[in-house]
Amino acid sequence: MATLNILVAVCLIYVTFLFVVAFAAERAAKQGHGGWLRSPLVYTLSLSIYCTAWTFYGAVGYAARSGLEYLTIYIGPSLVMVGWWWILRKLVRIGRSQRVTSIADLISSRYGKSNLLAVGVTLLAVIGTTPYIALQLQSVTLSFDVFSGSNEVAGSIVDRDSTALWVAMGLTLFTIVFGTRNLDVNERHHGVVIAIAVEAIVKLFALLAVGVFVVWGLGGGLSETLQRIDASEIGMWEMRGDRWASLIFLSAAAFLCLPRMFQVMVVENDHESYLRTASWAFPAYLMVMSLFVVPIAVLGLDILPEGSNPDLFVLTLPLATGREGLAMLSFLGGFSSATSMVIVASLALSTMVSNHIVMPIWLSATGGGAKISGDVRNVVILSRRLSIAAVVALGYLYFRLSGGGTALASIGLISFAGVAQFLPVLLGGIFWRGATRTGAFAGLSVGFLVWAFALLLPSFGSGVLISQSVMDNGLFGLAWLRPQAFFGIEGMDPLVHAVMWSISLNTLVFFVSSLVGFPSPLERLQGAQFVNVYEHSRRPQGWSGSAAQSEDLMIMAQRILGAREAQNLFEREAQRQGVSGYLPDPSPDFLQILERELSGSVGAATAHAMIGQIVGGASVSVRDLMAVADETAQMMEYSSKLEAKSEEQARTARQLRQANEKLTQLSVQKDAFLSQVSHELRTPMTSIRAFSEILRDSEKLSGQEKVKYSSIIHDEAIRLTRLLDDLLDLSVLENGQVNLNTQTGVLVDVLDHAISSALTGSSDTRLTVRRRKSHEVVHMTTDLDRLAQVFINLIGNAQKYCDADPAELTINASLSQGQMLVDFIDNGSGISKEDQAVIFEKFARVGEMKAGGAGLGLAICREIMARLGGSVSYLPGQGGAAFRVILPLAASKTTL
């Protein structure tokens, strides 16, 4: 009794310790210095929930009964881990990018966010997991039994059922406290993970301690132990290839499909790179776990009396040799294995039950969305908590009903075979775009029916749930439907038989149904997202938010994510959209992000449905999009490509519209231009025609008059020529056909040349030019002639239009940020503000002065400077008219 009391005390202390560890981890994570919580090591250790009490105690029993076959249970997962690059990496990537909360969520999300499928997977997972939870409870009660049994004090028979009940309640409490503390959008539970990592160490240490004690304490050293092993039956194991292959396959499949493994491996994964470490660390962990299994089994068989339960050798060996402390440690190891499994399994299942069964029912019952009052968060958390309690209660009930009998011994593998039915749908979903929802449904249904009929029901014993006549003669008397001999193939191991038929029929039906059926647009879209997860970092556009009310979305999001979290999200998005305040526009992008955030809390299907209720017309745009895509199969393949395409089309349409507007504008400009050209040509021609007619028709003209009129004709002819030259020049410049004659020169030379050209040939040289030649020693590489043309024009303008007397033009050269600036400033009255805006336009003439120009000079200057990579602009506020020429010197050297 004393031992038992101590045992209970130790259990309580241990559980308290776990609470403290989990609590501390949660706190550290919350305070932001929980970096060490997320490490590859913790991740690897958390994976060890694969090693449940069934493996802790059962492996020895397994070895005692079937030799080395127990190794298959470790080989399967090791192969999966070593080959992580192939499947696990993809699963984790999908899990993270799609905010997957459970394996049911992943499958439902992949097959078009089908909640029906999620419900199915959830139910099957519950069916597959319940016996397993019962098994854990059994192992704990059995180990209690061992202690009480070893104690000879009379009347101390512990009530097994109440032990199991207490354990179940304790585990429920722990899971509720740390699994549903808050509705974490990432669905990660640092407290839980760190606690199971600690438990992983405890169980490894316990098993090693027992192993070391057995080999060196009882076996008398390594070599003698090896001799004993050789002498025992286990040493003469024979390997049955089919059973080994099926078991390795089964454990590998279960490793991927078990809801609790999915939880720690994908959902709780913080970083893809952890897989790299886990890929060798986890197999190493498994290897160490299995190291002493055979010695313990052999010595147990040797030392302990005939008929002792080999499943409990790990406990009974130390106890029988009076090592109560070691036995206590070993008990704790088993306890750890059992508790960590139950905690994570119930957490994973509760997420599934809550997200895919309770929440949809609740939502449809209450009208859902933001329209009802109350905090959805509380409902979600409550439903999680109830689900946890329900899952554990189911396990307990199963344990009670099955009487904790020997029927549980084989339940581990049966459970494995059950969840392994997810494998075809899971792998098909992430590797095959053609997989459809119908196929998934059909495959899963067939697989589970076969599993239940061929393995689960017979496991209760003939005549219990399945009558002897069915066992012997097949269902409905059909001989080919005998549970353990399908299609008359007899003589197979029942497990191998069931696994082979269930998985192959499952796979076959899944493939055929997928090939026959046609996936819905959403399935296509999601399929592409999953299969090409490495290419698609973004989710597809699924929502058109025109009808959505941001405020309703906000209310709903607050209820699910919590007020602060939701406000932060909305504010961030509003900022990103450039909207002030808390309400971003319900753009497809935003809805997508919101849906992803929500799906972290309530699962993809539910989140999709909730947003659908508010936005209305669920994913209409996807259907529209896909309807277009149906026509071109190629586009269908890559939804993102399609998306880009539709964006591109919108862009093209916009460009076309712009081009059209521009063309219309250009057409107006062209008309104006032609009209201007016409005017500029006709004006000199009028003078020429009028005076030539005068000269021709008048006989009484004086010599002076003749000279005058002839020179008018001459001047106007030159004006015409100049106009045509300018027009051609401008046309060449504007079309970009101009060939630049790039040379290296010095600014001072170009200005000298320009000034002399501009001022000579002009009758009055009334303009004084002021320069500072020392500032003009700027070396440059450009088209010097064109630059001079610009200068000539500016100087000419000053000469023509400067109305001051005496007229002066100041030329300032300077350098600024790799650019040469040349300012031309005269002392006239300048150009009015309105006119400054138009002087560079073609035919823009300012003021009332007629100076014979057509108004093309500055337009030409502007084009030239643009070709040279610089600019010319009006410089206001300089007293008179001022122009600044800017030329970048990037390619030229300067001596200034």
Add this chain to the structure above:
Amino acid sequence: MGKRVLLIEDEPNIIEAISFILSRDGWSVSTHSNGHDAVDVVKESTPDLLILDVMLPGKSGFDILKELRETTSAETLPVLMLTARGQKADREMAERAGASRFMTKPFSNSEVLDAVRELVGS
């Protein structure tokens, strides 16, 4: 005494040409070369005929004509419009503004003379 013609045109050479042609034919020609105060000049000088260019600095010939047609003194004044932009639209605009005659540059001297004679004679 010859009839008085007012020429509103901003191109000095064209002013010179038309003045020469009309003077030689016995007209008394006065000229004005911007649009701003053209209306006032017309009202003051009360010519027998107005020759009006379309493109004038300050105010377009069309606007000047419209204003003139709204004042009683110049309601019936014969107006010969000159334009260097020989487009159909300009002709229509001139008609709407109330031009008696419309002529596109370049013109022949005899055409101008004929038009002027016709307009004043009628």
